[in-house]
Every structure is written in structure tokens, then in C-alpha cells.
Amino acid sequence: RVEGSEEDGEAPVPVTALTTLFSYGLLFAFGHFRDFFRRILDAGKSSNLKGYAPICLGYEDFYTRRLYLRIQDCFGRPIASAPDAWFDVVERHSNDGNKTLQRTTKTSKCLNLGSYNYLGFAAADEYCTPRVIESLKKYSASTCSARVDGGNTKLHTELEELVARFVGKPAAILFGMGYVTNSAIIPILIGKGGLIVSDSLNHISIVNGARGSGATVRVFQHNNPAHLEDVLREQIAGGQPRTHRPWKKIIVIVEGIYSMEGELCNLPEIMAVCKKYKAYTYLDEAHSIGAVGKTGRGVCELLGVDPADVDIMMGTFTKSFGSCGGYIAASKEIIHHLKHACPAHIYATSMSPPAVQQVISAIKVVLGEDGSNRGISGRI
């Protein structure tokens, strides 16, 4: 056992912590120093935005200007090929100390451990790509219309049925973007007078959706069913804040795989707690659908939870299926309600038909319905 290792998530050794904080402190001090001189030097200059408040006041963008810009070349690296197992990263150089970066024509071939390409559908695939190109020629790149207007094609209805079948729920609804799925669905399901209990490490799309709904939000400790039970007991007994009226409904939101930590959700126990206290469950399977489980059906299959127990299952097609967009799978009544009320369905441009076809083909490969045994053999 290495001295000072971070097994079991222990806090780092004091020396490590001290040196890290010292480095940060140094950078902060330098940053403030330079800001101070910059302010003196710029006092005489006038910009044409006189009288307007600046976009970022004072120290709002201190981190961006003084810390992030120094290492900006590590982020946002452009690539010049498909995000496959090996890809070409475009090299960039800077003439002004990393403030702006210019592309060069040189690329370097790198092993890709940075893209969400779990099943390898990111690059051109022998089964998917011909069908995608065919659907592109037939339906064009976009429908320029919302699903409820003129953007509903045969492909969309086919994919909704296929997703519902794949995940194990009666019905499903599609959206063009995963982020919008969460932030537009949660306000429809719950509003003022309801309670959302969400895991402390949930993705920001869930946080935004919860905030936008107007319901009260409480957080429980990450992956801790005992704490969830405590929170639920306390909230049901106490009722709404200040008025103490009983809650209209309670939704517990968890994710299948947490993308920042790489941990699986403790689903069976959390489901047991929710069932006991009659709370509804919302499972966000953005990273786990297609990637875990014997046949790729996600955490429910992996952990032995019946999909019928989870009230709402959400997922995205960006990670495992090499496409874009998201879906919600639930009972027929809930999906019917969403189709009539959800603003992302009524106002947003429908998903691009070639992207829909890509998901259909990818799911068929995973299920083994394409005639080959790539899905079953596990070597996609």
C-alpha cells in the first residue's frame, strides 16, 4: 500500500494539500497583482461602452482571466476526424500568451480516451451509415418544424416504439437534445407545492429543470439510501415549508451512472425506499443506457430492478448510440400528457431524421435484429 494513496476516497495527505493550496494562492496573488496594475494603466483609456455596466463586474471573471487562460490550450481541442478509437487532434499555437489560439494544419494521431463513444458507433459503421445516408437523401437534414406541426415523420414514430421496447416501458417520447429533455420535462411533471429530492451530484440539466419547475428542492447525500429515507421522513412529516400543508407529490431524481465520479447508482435500495414512502422515481440514464447490462438495457438490467418500478426513465442517444438527442420512457398516460404539454415538444424543431435513423440502426444492432450477432457477441 503506497503511503498517502487515495484508496477508499480518503482525504489527501497534508503535504499534497498544502502544496496545492500554496500553488493556488500564488496564482491568486499574481492575478490580483496584475489586475491592480491593469486598473491603474487602463484608468486613462476610454472604451466606447461608456455608461454601460460591464458584462462581468469586478471579480466575476477573475478565474477566467487569470487562471483559466494560462492553461486554455488543454481545453476545447479541435479534432479533424471522427471521435473513434484513434483520432486526429489539430495542433494549435498562440502568439499572445494563450489569450487566443490559432489552428494549424498539422494534426497528431492520438488514442482517444476522451469521447463518449461507448459502443463504437461514433465513426462510420457498416450497418448504420448506409441507412443514415439513405434517410438523409429521403428526408433531408432537418424538418424545419416542430413535432406537433410538420416535423413528425415515420422515422420518429418508429424510434419512439423501438426505444420503449428496448427500455421495457409502454411508451416513449423523443427530444432533439439531452439537456433540454431534463430542463423541459421536470417543470411539466411537478410544480409549486411539490418536492424534488435529488442526489447531491446530479447533472446541471436536472438542477436547472428542478429550479425551473418552482417546486421545493432538497438534496440527499450521494448514493446514500439511509439519508434519503431520513430526508423523506422529515419532509413528509413536516409538510411544505411555512404552511406545513402536505406535499402534492414527491419525485426522487437519481442518475444511472454519475459522469463526474463514474459510480453506479445504488438503485435497488433507493427504489425500495421510494416505494415505501410513495415517492415517484426519475432515473436519468444518460451514460448507462446501451453501455451496461447484459443486453445493454442499462442499470435496471445490471442491478436487477424491474423497469416497471421506475416511474420515469430518461436517457440520451449521444453517448452509446453515436447520435444526438434524448428520450423519456414512461407509462402511456404520462407520455400522452407530455406530448400535449411539454414546450420542448411543441416548440422545438424535431430531431434531425438522419440522427433518428442512426439510433434506430444502432439499437437494432445491439438487439441483434440486424441479422448479425455483433450485439449478442459483445463485439460491436
Next chain:
Amino acid sequence: MDMALPIVNATTAALARVSAAFNAPLARAVVFGVHIDGHLVVEGLLIAVIVFQLSRKSYKPPKKPLSEKEVDELCDEWEPEPLCPPVKERSHIDPAILESAAGPHTTIEGKEVVNFASANYLGLIGNEKLIDSCVGSLEKYGVGSCGPRGFYGTIDVHLDCEAKIANFLGTPDSILYSYGISTIFSVIPAFCKKGDIIVADEGVHWAVQNGLYLSRSTVVYFKHNDMASLASTLEKLTRGNKRTEKIRRYIVVESIYQNSGQIAPLDEIVKLKEKYLFRVILEESHSFGVLGKSGRGLAEHYGVPIDKIDIITAGMGNALATDGGFCTGSARVVDHQRLSSAGYVFSASLPPYLASAAVSAVNYLEENPSVLANLRSNVALLHTGLSDTPGLEISSHVLSPIVFLKLKKSTGSLATDLDLLETIAEQVLKEDSVFIVASKRSTLDRCKLPVGIRLFVSAGHTESDISKACSSLKRISASVLSDHV
């Protein structure tokens, strides 16, 4: 009488004795040179009693926390509402299923129909060059980009697309978003924080409303497209307000309003903005590629220099026949969003084939500016053709490619209005094979403007298409609305 007298005597004698006993020794007591009278003792006792009462804690009933058993009982008793309201019989949106591309002509249930439901303004759906560039992109990059922009999701076509759009509009830089409606509701919270002031038109669509809500700023609405109302609102907000240096102030308008088809008068807005020192956020989803001599949008249409508008956003799902959105402005504006805009940082990037479709669409527009003239003449034709429709009146601007027809006399409730309009749309499709749609409202939408029938005109429509639509709509609305006119 006989019995009373001894009692009275006894009482008097007792009182006399008590007062004597009381007064006598104490009357002669002298403590520290101060004569102590009897009444001082009484007062002293009273003070002692008062002090004693004050010093005691007031009685509060003890706070007993709920016992485990009580909490169990409460949890058992509690019954949640159902997750979704029960299915209402009349709410039945059953959209038509398209079986071919959503161009000016499309196939529904095996029949060919004239399509006025897609915002395909330049007729680019089905365009050969667009499809070829997409095919090339698909073969090279696959479909999805599999990552957010910060972590290897930036593909060189994204950077090319951003440069192309910035070049086309004449701005320093632009930033791409992966979905049309998420553009505006990520941009507004990135710039407007709690404590800022936003003045917005009351007819903005849901995505803008959502962005305003998420920003947590103070939002003041002015009357739809009414410049006098805007001027008075700005005056009211800035009069007497000394803290101008610290508060950021924004005006949010759309160039062509989706909910009514009106066009915002940009020259007057810019004059007001410069007078009262507000920044302008302009949502150009339906005017980019449509208005202006070369399709550069509302600024070109009014002859306003592009750098006077601080932030321009647009969804590319309309004229450019692709998906996604972009935002453009000064270099500072664009740079700020690369780290603070939630829809950019925390979401996968736009699929590369859609970015290359956008590049080819802008190229096409630059090379064929005549397509704008086609669009304009189609819009004018439809306007004149529909101006005398029984029961419906055109409430959109003459130049707007969204032709918005609302009921001349509303029935009073939104639901029945919508029913009537949807009946008209259904019958038009069934009997005359013209595909039009009634505008639908979500329950979360706060817009109060009337609903109507929307026709999206495309440069690919022919004169016969337009005359067919006009005659069909006139006939059907005459029959459906005959008892409501």
C-alpha cells in the same frame, strides 16, 4: 343587631391591635438615619414580588419532536397526487406523419400535399449541394460528436461554421449551440444575473420566457411591438436611478415574433437603447436568411450597423434547413459564453453534418441572392390572396414569411378558439391536400397573444401552390366559421 355589635367590636379591636403592632415598633425604627414607616415595608414587599415574577422564565409549552411512531403514521397517511393529470377527452394532438422530406411538397398517408407547415424559407430542404456536403461529413465524421465542446467534441467543421457565420454577418466571432431553442435560454442566463433589469416584449415565445425566468433578473414586459410602451417603460425604470454603473440592463426582442408574425422596428429600438443605455438581445431565428437585401437579417433590413446590436441569437432550423443555433456579437460577448453558457459547456456539441449543412446553406445564400426575391414575391402573393378570408384576418407584417391568421371574432376561450382553428386545418388537409397548422400553446407558456393559423412560406412554393392554399382556406373557413362570424 345584638350579634352584629360584638362582631364589629371584635373586628375593630383586632384591626387596632394589628395596626398598633405594625406601626408601633417600626414607627420607632431608624435605620441608618432614615425613618422607616410601615408603608415602606408594604412597598418593599411589592417590589420584591415584582422582581421575583420578572426573573422567572415565561412558560413555554415544551417543543416535543415527533416520535418515530408518529412520523410512521404520517408517512402512511400521506397520499400523493398522480404524476400526471387524467387524460382529457378533448385534448388530442395527433400530428400528421410525413413520409418524405418536409419540402414545399410532401407525402402524407400516400397522398402528395402542399406543405405550409415547415419553416423552410429558402427552399433548401432537398437541395443537392446541402445533401452532398452532409454525405461527405457523415462518411468522415459519423453522426454524433460524442462529447462537449470543451473535451474533444470540437470538430474542425464547428470552427469553420462559426467563422463562416461571423464572416457573413460582419461580426468578429460567433458561437454554435447544439439545439435551436436552447440557444436563447442559455444566452440570457449567461449575461443576466440576479439584480439586473430586463425589458422584454410580452409576445416573446416560450424559450425566451424560460431564459428570462432562469436568469433571476427583474423582468418588465412592455406591450407587444409597441414602441411608445417601450419608451415609457425605459423612462420609468431609469428615472431617479443613480446606480447605473453597476446594474446591467437589457432589452430582449425578437425580430419576427413567432406568436404573431410582427416585425420589431429595430431602428427605433436602437435609438431608445442609446438614449437609455440598455444592451439589446435580438432573437433572429425567423429573420436570419430572410430579411435584408442579402439575407443578413433585421439589421441589414433597417440599415442599422451590426455592431450597434450587442447580442444576436438565432436558431438554424428555419432558413438554413439544418439544426442547432448560434450567437454572435463582439469578441467579448462570444468569449464570455464559452465558459458561462450552460447549454454550451454542459452539453454535447452539434453533430458535424449539421454544421457542414449550415456552411453550405450560407454559401448557397451568398451565391444565389435571387432566392430572397422569390420568397418575397411568394409572401406578397399569399398576403393578397388571404386578405379577404371570411372570419380570419392577417395579423402578421407584410414582409414576414410567417403568415399569421387569427380569428376576427374570438369565441372567448383559448381552447375553443384552438378547436375551431384545428378543425379548419384538418379539413384543409383532408379535402384539398394543403398542409397547414394551428399554433399550439403549452401550459407553461405565459404569452397572452391570440392563437391562429400559421403558414410558413417557402421560396420553393410555386404560384399554383399559393393560389391553391388561398382558395382552399377561404372555402373551408367560410363553412366552418359561418356560425361564428
